[in-house]
Amino acid sequence: MAVVTGAGSGIGRGIANGFAAFGAKVAIWEKDPETCAAAAQEVGGLSVPTDVRDSAEVDRALQQTVKELGPVSILVNNAGGVFSSPLLETTENGWDALYRANLKHVILCTQRVARVMVEHKIGGSIMSVTSIEGVRAAPGYAAYAAAKAGVINYTKTAALELAPLGIRVNALAPDITMTEGIAAIAPDTGGRFGLTVPMGRAGHVDEMAGAAIFLASELSSYITGQTIHVDGGTQAASGWYHHAQSGDYVLGPSS
Numbered sequence: 001m002a003v004v005t006g007a008g009s010g011i012g013r014g015i016a017n018g019f020a021a022f023g024a025k026v027a028i029w030e031k032d033p034e035t036c037a038a039a040a041q042e043v044g045g046l047s048v049p050t051d052v053r054d055s056a057e058v059d060r061a062l063q064q065t066v067k068e069l070g071p072v073s074i075l076v077n078n079a080g081g082v083f084s085s086p087l088l089e090t091t092e093n094g095w096d097a098l099y100r101a102n103l104k105h106v107i108l109c110t111q112r113v114a115r116v117m118v119e120h121k122i123g124g125s126i127m128s129v130t131s132i133e134g135v136r137a138a139p140g141y142a143a144y145a146a147a148k149a150g151v152i153n154y155t156k157t158a159a160l161e162l163a164p165l166g167i168r169v170n171a172l173a174p175d176i177t178m179t180e181g182i183a184a185i186a187p188d189t190g191g192r193f194g195l196t197v198p199m200g201r202a203g204h205v206d207e208m209a210g211a212a213i214f215l216a217s218e219l220s221s222y223i224t225g226q227t228i229h230v231d232g233g234t235q236a237a238s239g240w241y242h243h244a245q246s247g248d249y250v251l252g253p254s255s
Contacts, residue, residue: 001025001069002216003062005052005109006079008035010179011129014205015076015212016043022213024074027065029109031079052079052105062112071120074216075113077106077128077151085143095143102147103154110158114167123166125216128155129208130227132175132235152227159225168224170215175231177203195242198233 001024004016008030016026016039026045030036033049040047046068050061065072081101085094106128117124133141134148152171159169176193193202211230214220229235240249 001072002074003027003029003065003072004076004078005029008032008039011177011205011208012078013039014209018209018213020044025069027069029061052109053100055108058108058112066116071116071122072113073122073124075109075126076212077109079105082144084140086140087142090143098143099147103150106151106154114162117167118165126169127212127215128171130171130173132173132231134173135235156225163224170224171227172208172211173227173229174203174208175234177205177208179205195244198237203232
């Protein structure tokens with residue numbers, strides 16, 4: 001039985017669909033009641049409108065989910081959000097908002113769901129969606145990047161603490177993935193994603209779902225504490241880009 005947070009759209013919804021396609025029962029924890037219901041209907045799952053930044057709501061959602069679908073054996077901490085936060089302009093409230101949106105809920109949901117796994121002695125797989133910004137500098141987005149880096153480190157520590165209990169903890173780190181949100185604010189009309197991504201294109205939510213299904217399954221039974229970069233090679237590139245004219249790799253911006 002799988003819980004996917006922030007699954008009203010984008011990567012989370014793609015992962016929920018992937019789980020359902022492989023026969024899993026799925027609960028959608030999403031703060032927007034309309035998209036939560038729509039996503040749950042799409043996968044034949046349970047709609048649980050939830051603000052995962054709030055511990056009381058997480059507790060309520062988990063209680064309802066276990067009551068209606070049984071104990072959780074798979075958790076995907078997918079919820080998140082970003083806005084510009086230049087270092088000299090970021091307010092305390094802005095920092096706190098980005099922390100709550102990208103790291104606090106990972107800690108809350110992982111802890112609560114892991115307790116259920118231990119209680120029912122079922123083990124399980126927990127994964128969190130971080131970002132390539134968690135492993136590289138992100139000028140103008142310091143608070144977001146710091147939170148995503150926190151997800152990666154928390155994943156490692158949680159993996160070690162929970163390994164003796166049969167619970168695996170991993171993370172997925174995308175770069176450009178074509179979700180509704182990305183398409184609205186940065187349509188790839190000029191093909192620039194093909195220049196910055198070694199594989200020459202943006203990712204698809206189904207490709208994130210494939211990685212999540214792998215981590216949820218016994219195929220990854222000896223993998224824990226890892227961050228898998230589902231990014232078409234961007235993290236490996238470390239600054240190498242395709243030249244706009246020749247297509248050859250160059251170090252630094254190409255034009």
